[in-house]
Amino acid sequence: MKGSKIVHISVLQKEIIQYLSPRPGDNFIDGTCGGAGHTLDILKNIGEEGKILALDLDSHALASAQERVAAAGGSRQNQIVFVNENFARVAQVVEANNFRPVKGILVDLGMSSDQLEGSGRGFSFLRDEPLDMRFSIKQDLTAAAIVNQWSGQDIEEILRAYGEERFARRISQQIINSRRLKTILTTQELVRVIARAVPARWQHARIHFATRTFQALRIAVNDELGNLKNFLPQAVDVLEPGGRLAVISFHSLEDRIVKRFFQEKAGAGQLEILTKRPITPGDQEQQLNPRSRSAKLRVAAKLPAP
Ligand SMILES: C[S@@+](CC[C@H](N)C(=O)[O-])C[C@H]1O[C@@H](n2cnc3c(N)ncnc32)[C@H](O)[C@@H]1O
Structure with a gap:
């Protein structure tokens, strides 16, 4: 982010680690690397052998994520493959990087605080900036x-x-x-x-x-709903059996798409829904990070093929 010191506060960090349950040697995909908060949390849990495929559509966001990871993770940054891509193309990105087996996938939708307040791309109605709003x-x-x-x-x-x-x-x-x-x-x-x-x-x-x-x-x-709809079936395809898919959404339109997709795949015996109701941030997190108030997390596990 150009000249900005804003640092995005990741939401539901504890819950993401609890549900994705990363262990040494596991590979994960962070489809929305953003400020790299969740990426770094996962990195701490996958030992020296695990890898992360970190995607972001925004090349500026990805560059600052790389800097943050280098500062926090030192040589362990080599365990992360950063790709400036749309998560709606996750299957191709997995193929191109020969990134398997995949133990878990996270997407934390929408924009980051860095983009809202520091990108200069017109995401905020409180700033006076060109009307742009492109992630990419x-x-x-x-x-x-x-x-x-x-x-x-x-x-x-x-x-x-x-x-x-x-x-x-x-x-x-x-x-x-x-x-x-x-x-x-x-x-x-x-x-x-x-x-x-x-x-x-x-x-x-x-x-x-x-x-x-x-x-x-x-x-x-940014065709956000189209990207989410394209991403979800690919995510199920690339996961290994038992692997987990976690989606954090910030408004009802997104949450509805995720909820219906999970129900449909659970009905078809392909997913087990792990969050009967969406997980939301506790009072303390909401107070510390008001942006977290609308966050909803849904998680499902891929079932083995019959
Ligand atoms: C809420 S932020 C993620 C924050 C991150 N989880 C963290 O802990 O710092 C969302 C990020 O997703 C990116 N993004 C949005 N749509 C995307 C898409 N279709 N593909 C890849 N990245 C996307 C945005 O550019 C933004 O950086």
């Missing part, structure tokens, strides 16, 4: 492209579907009206447009009135 700067689609080029109907649809935004129509109409006069290029320009669309009494609600629009744009720019 290699992709073309940006939040500015959606806001300035998509039809009002398509914008309304993503605000409703990915933001569960009650004022989706009013906001999309206001975006169309505003962009006729001037292209919307920055986060604060967009916040002012949203403010004109949201009724005054909603502008003092507990949740900031721009939250849902920003969430929806980020999910759409």
